[in-house]
C-alpha cells in the first residue's frame with residue numbers, strides 16, 4: 001500500500017514554501033507516496049483539516065509566493081489537549097510520516113513531537129530571517145532581502161531629491177541578517193541590528209558625513225533593535241511568545257533621533273510584510289525545491305527526527321533537536337565587514 005505523508009507549513013509565510021511543497025510531493029511521487037496537505041500549520045493537525053495534494057496540484061506552483069497550504073502560528077504545546085489532538089489526527093488520517101516546513105518555532109514543535117511522542121517527522125527549514133543555525137541559508141531570505149534592497153534604492157532617489165536622510169525598517173526579529181545584507185547590498189550609510197544596541201553618536205556622525213558627500217544618507221534598521229535609554233514597554237505576544245514587533249515603530253523613532261541630533265530632515269519607511277510576498281527569486285526556487293525533495297528522500301530512508309540543511313552546496317539531513325537548539329545571529333565579523341562600507 002502507498003505510504004501516506006502529511007505536509008504542513010507553519011509560522012510566517014515566505015517565498016520558497018511552494019517550491020518546497022512541490023519538491024516534496026514530486027520527489028515523493030517517485031517513491032509512490034500519497035500526500036495530504038495539512039491546512040494552516042499545526043492548527044490543521046489539531047483540527048484534522050487536511051486535503052489530498054497531488055502532483056497536478058503542485059506542478060505549477062514553483063513560481064508562486066505564499067503557501068498553498070496556508071499557515072498559522074498555532075503551537076499545540078501551548079494549548080490544552082492540542083498535542084493529543086495532533087496524535088489523534090495523525091492516526092485518523094492514517095499517516096505514515098509528516099513533513100513540517102517552518103522556522104525555529106514550527107520545527108521546535110516537530111522536534112518535540114518526534115522526541116516525546118515518536119511521531120515520524122522530517123523538517124524543512126524556512127524563514128526570511130535566515131536565523132536557523134544548522135543550515136547555511138533558509139529559503140525566503142534571498143527574496144525578502146532582494147525586495148528590501150530594491151526599497152532602499154528607491155529611498156535613495158527620493159532622499160537625494162529632497163536632500164533628506166532616509167531610514168528603512170525591515171523585518172528580522174532576533175537576528176539582523178535581512179538588515180545587514182540590505183545595508184551592504186544597497187550601499188547604506190548605517191545599519192542597526194538586534195545584536196547590538198544602537199550607537200546613536202556614531203550613527204549620527206556617519207549620517208552627517210554621508211549627507212555632506214552624497215546629499216542623502218541611508219540607514220537600515222531591523223524592527224527589533226534596542227535604542228539605549230528607551231524603556232521597553234509591555235508588548236503583545238503571539239502564540240509562540242514572541243513580541244508583535246510591527247507595533248513598535250522603531251524606524252520612526254530612529255528617524256526622530258537622527259533629525260534632532262543632526263538637524264537634517266529625515267523620513268522613515270517600513271516595508272513589513274511586503275518582504276514576505278511575491279514570486280520567489282531563482283535562489284529561493286532552487287533551494288526550496290532541493291530541501292523539499294530531500295525531505296521526501298529522508299522519509300523514504302526512514303530518517304525521522306531530522307531536518308534538511310544546506311551545508312555548502314549539499315542538502316543533508318541533520319538532527320532536528322540540534323537544529324532548533326540555538327539561533328544563528330549576526331557575527332562580529334559580518335558587522336565589521338558592513339562597517340567597512342560606511343564611508
Ligand code: F6P
Nearest residue numbers: 011012128129171172173245246
Ligand atoms: O517570520 C518571521 C518574521 O518575518 C519576523 O521577522 C517578524 O517579526 C514576524 O515574522 C512578523 O510576523 P507576523 O506575520 O505574525 O506579523
